Amino acid sequence: MRQLQEICGDDNVFWRAEDLLVWEYDAGFDRHPPSAVAVPGSTAEVAAVVKAAHDAGTAIVPRGAGTGLSGGTIACAGAIVVSTARLRRIVAIDAAARMAVVEPGVPNVAVSAAAREVGLFFAPDPASQRISTIGGNVGTNAGGPHALRYGSMVNHVLGIEMVLPNGEIARFGGTAADLPGYDCVPLIVGSEGTLGIITKIWLRLLPLPEDIRTFVAIFPDIDRGARAASAIIAGGVVPAAMEMLDNVTIGTLNAAFDVHLPPDAGSLLLVEIEGLHEETEDWAASIERLLRKNGATDVRSAASAAERELLWKARKLGYAALARIKPNNYLHDAVVPRTRMPEVLKQVNAIAERYGYVIANMFHIGDGNLHPVLLFDARTEPIDRVMEASAEILKVAIDAGGALTGEHGIGLEKNHFMPWVFTAEDLDAMRRARDSFDPDGTMNPGKIFPGGEACADIPTERTKRVLAEGMWV
Numbered sequence: 001m002r003q004l005q006e007i008c009g010d011d012n013v014f015w016r017a018e019d020l021l022v023w024e025y026d027a028g029f030d031r032h033p034p035s036a037v038a039v040p041g042s043t044a045e046v047a048a049v050v051k052a053a054h055d056a057g058t059a060i061v062p063r064g065a066g067t068g069l070s071g072g073t074i075a076c077a078g079a080i081v082v083s084t085a086r087l088r089r090i091v092a093i094d095a096a097a098r099m100a101v102v103e104p105g106v107p108n109v110a111v112s113a114a115a116r117e118v119g120l121f122f123a124p125d126p127a128s129q130r131i132s133t134i135g136g137n138v139g140t141n142a143g144g145p146h147a148l149r150y151g152s153m154v155n156h157v158l159g160i161e162m163v164l165p166n167g168e169i170a171r172f173g174g175t176a177a178d179l180p181g182y183d184c185v186p187l188i189v190g191s192e193g194t195l196g197i198i199t200k201i202w203l204r205l206l207p208l209p210e211d212i213r214t215f216v217a218i219f220p221d222i223d224r225g226a227r228a229a230s231a232i233i234a235g236g237v238v239p240a241a242m243e244m245l246d247n248v249t250i251g252t253l254n255a256a257f258d259v260h261l262p263p264d265a266g267s268l269l270l271v272e273i274e275g276l277h278e279e280t281e282d283w284a285a286s287i288e289r290l291l292r293k294n295g296a297t298d299v300r301s302a303a304s305a306a307e308r309e310l311l312w313k314a315r316k317l318g319y320a321a322l323a324r325i326k327p328n329n330y331l332h333d334a335v336v337p338r339t340r341m342p343e344v345l346k347q348v349n350a351i352a353e354r355y356g357y358v359i360a361n362m363f364h365i366g367d368g369n370l371h372p373v374l375l376f377d378a379r380t381e382p383i384d385r386v387m388e389a390s391a392e393i394l395k396v397a398i399d400a401g402g403a404l405t406g407e408h409g410i411g412l413e414k415n416h417f418m419p420w421v422f423t424a425e426d427l428d429a430m431r432r433a434r435d436s437f438d439p440d441g442t443m444n445p446g447k448i449f450p451g452g453e454a455c456a457d458i459p460t461e462r463t464k465r466v467l468a469e470g471m472w473v
């Protein structure tokens with residue numbers, strides 16, 4: 001402890017049980033306190049903390065804002081948490097090079113705002129963008145509504161500075177277009193803190209689009225909405241974003257944000273296109289035609305920037321608004337081939353009905369990212385049953401040719417499902433890649449890989465705790 005305090009300063013190290021309470025959870029379900037928390041203020045301090053931990057054989061968990069939904073920041077095996085809360089500098093916005101250089105603790109939305117000031121924009125926009133950090137976005141390869149057209153985080157990271165598990169500082173990628181040697185950047189993006197602590201990121205910025213148009217299309221049911229989404233992509237126009245909301249979600253957003261969406265709509269598509277005026281003019285006509293042809297009973301376009309912003313605000317804060325229905329929810333993050341979406345949604349809703357859960361669907365339909373939210377009350381409904389229903393939903397997605405996660409990562413929550421989609425050989429190859437960075441396995445142990453690792457006891461603790469306390473806060 002003394003050593004951590006000498007490196008970071010007394011005020012930036014937490015170790016008392018009462019202080020650690022707020023570091024024992026993130027936005028997922030699992031909980032476990034770290035043995036201590038260090039909040040370094042520079043790359044040099046991060047390196048010194050990591051070296052001290054390495055020399056003492058202590059595990060480390062990197063942490064951004066803790067909005068992760070797969071338990072990626074839950075500390076186990078006596079690990080200390082290293083928080084990036086003091087690494088919040090936007091080092092440079094280089095308009096000519098269309099690039100930003102930032103520290104990992106910078107919130108996503110701050111990069112977008114700084115880029116806009118010079119006529120550029122930063123495309124990755126997770127719904128959590130007001131709080132989640134760039135370091136966490138890189139750690140999870142975050143997506144968001146605009147990933148449909150612009151791709152997820154990995155498409156926007158040019159370079160990374162990272163403190164390796166032994167405390168050395170390394171840099172990967174950078175500003176040149178074609179660097180020789182192994183391209184480690186895509187390996188690090190989405191590695192969930194298992195390869196090192198990212199301390200600086202070079203980000204790609206894009207020119208602001210000349211014109212943006214946002215449509216709301218109303219459908220009598222989910223099925224027709226899903227088919228219309230597929231028809232739009234098949235028709236050759238890739239919108240910047242395409243989100244689907246179901247009837248439960250529409251009701252909640254109306255109540256929470258005053259957005260006046262039709263309350264008896266079976267589903268709603270929020271479609272956004274952006275480009276040059278001439279392009280958007282043509283695309284708008286084609287999209288409206290396809291929406292109507294595929295069953296839309298009404299298609300409206302946002303009349304002003306303010307209306308557009310309200311729609312997106314409702315969409316992005318909608319997850320929290322679901323607490324109006326039930327105090328707890330479990331948000332899924334599977335991916336399915338877009339064309340299989342209608343049948344998968346039917347099966348997902350049937351599972352929720354069989355278990356007796358209200359389900360809300362609010363998701364990035366354009367890229368097949370499925371986000372059914374199971375609503376429940378953990379004071380009376382055991383979490384294990386929710387997890388059982390969730391495993392069934394995941395199985396449906398995998399059987400339809402989908403993936404375990406589209407954007408939230410594997411973390412602690414889905415590591416035991418990895419053998420559903422990877423062979424022993426696949427997993428072994430991935431483990432060896434991790435070992436080449438972290439031979440001692442001290443960097444975020446127990447995450448991503450299934451079986452017998454450091455955090456294996458946590459799901460049991462979770463169950464015991466919920467049952468014992470009869471509640472989950």
Ligand SMILES: Cc1cc2nc3c(=O)[nH]c(=O)nc-3n(C[C@H](O)[C@H](O)[C@H](O)COP(=O)(O)OP(=O)(O)OC[C@H]3O[C@@H](n4cnc5c(N)ncnc54)[C@H](O)[C@@H]3O)c2cc1C
Nearest residue numbers: 064065066067068072127128133135136139143193198407
């Ligand atoms: C309401 C809500 C909406 C959300 N919407 C979206 C969405 O639309 N799209 C989406 O992709 N996600 C979404 N998420 C999930 C979450 O916000 C993202 O996963 C986000 O990228 C996490 O950022 P964070 O700063 O909170 O990271 P944390 O939760 O602190 O960490 C996430 C992972 O990254 C690792 N990590 C963090 N910082 C570093 C670092 N400096 N170096 C190395 N590893 C690091 C951690 O170890 C952990 O494994 C949502 C979450 C909530 C609560």
